[in-house]
Amino acid sequence: MKTRICQAKDGIAEAVSLLEAGEPVALPTETVYGLAADALSPIACAKIFEAKGRPLCDPLIVHLPGNDWLERIAIPTPLAVALADAFWPGPLTLVLHRTALVPDLVTDGRDTVAVRQSAHPVFQEIVTAFGRPLAAPSANRFGRISPTTAHHVIAELEGRIPLIVDAGPCPHGIESTIVEVLEDRLRILRQGPVTADDLRAFAPLDDTPSGVSAPGGMKSHYAPHTRLLIEENPRPASDRHGLLAWSGNGKGFSHVERLSANGDLREAAANLYGAMRRLDAAGLELITAEPVPESGIGEAIMDRLRKASAR
Numbered sequence: 001m002k003t004r005i006c007q008a009k010d011g012i013a014e015a016v017s018l019l020e021a022g023e024p025v026a027l028p029t030e031t032v033y034g035l036a037a038d039a040l041s042p043i044a045c046a047k048i049f050e051a052k053g054r055p056l057c058d059p060l061i062v063h064l065p066g067n068d069w070l071e072r073i074a075i076p077t078p079l080a081v082a083l084a085d086a087f088w089p090g091p092l093t094l095v096l097h098r099t100a101l102v103p104d105l106v107t108d109g110r111d112t113v114a115v116r117q118s119a120h121p122v123f124q125e126i127v128t129a130f131g132r133p134l135a136a137p138s139a140n141r142f143g144r145i146s147p148t149t150a151h152h153v154i155a156e157l158e159g160r161i162p163l164i165v166d167a168g169p170c171p172h173g174i175e176s177t178i179v180e181v182l183e184d185r186l187r188i189l190r191q192g193p194v195t196a197d198d199l200r201a202f203a204p205l206d207d208t209p210s211g212v213s214a215p216g217g218m219k220s221h222y223a224p225h226t227r228l229l230i231e232e233n234p235r236p237a238s239d240r241h242g243l244l245a246w247s248g249n250g251k252g253f254s255h256v257e258r259l260s261a262n263g264d265l266r267e268a269a270a271n272l273y274g275a276m277r278r279l280d281a282a283g284l285e286l287i288t289a290e291p292v293p294e295s296g297i298g299e300a301i302m303d304r305l306r307k308a309s310a311r
């Protein structure tokens, strides 16, 4: 299969007709590029799993065209509605009880479904024209680094999908926060752009581990091929040692990627995956990542670095 990249202005109509034909299409979101398909069609969703090499036990996030779809897909509690009102469209995924409309393939047969609404104008235009929810996990091979540009999607899925709609780099650069909505509490399943402090304003956080296992919550994920270690004040150990830099000067390292020039954690999140990909392509023996402060979105960055370093 030939994979085409289209600029957003030319690609929207074609993306919608491919989705209508049950094909998966890579689309920009405000978090990372997603591989989207008709969430209500098991055959279309099966093509997502196939293209990504994703195990069927890893459920998909469903992206809604509008709030009116929430009750058709899920059973929203007052707390869920308050969160949706506050953060949608945006990078917050809610895990809620589901309705019978959702195919089992999307949820891995669970009685819950993960839902969100993307704030990216191109994604919104496509899902609105399509008129039905889109399942859209990150557009990478399973377990690998999420794509934040159309070029990254080519590196992951060329020849496996028909179309990538290119709208430039993703503004957040890191996957959505996933939160399980319990009766009167919230449990964070994946850290992301919406932070623990943002959520605490709505309900207390439950730190006990979730009963549901979720591959996005697996120990190893988002991983480069090159071994990656996290270390404070690292020293270069060989002439093929790369640094993912936060605070150090990078002296003596053969390849340095700096997450932010002025210590801005949002900028660091947006640069993280591109920097990891460049380091991974540089033929290094080892990548060392300097830790970032674990406040705000820094928690999500450290979560991704820990998963990238786990073997």
Ligand code: AMP
Pocket: 058, 059, 060, 061, 095, 107, 110, 112, 113, 114, 136, 137, 138, 175, 178, 189, 190, 212, 213, 214, 215, 216, 217
């Ligand atoms: P992504 O690969 O970025 O689309 O994220 C999908 C992740 O969302 C999965 O790996 C799970 O961690 C989580 N997820 C999706 N659906 C559910 C669900 N029904 N219950 C719990 N977690 C879910």
Ligand code: MG
Pocket: 137, 138, 146
């Ligand atoms: Mg993913």
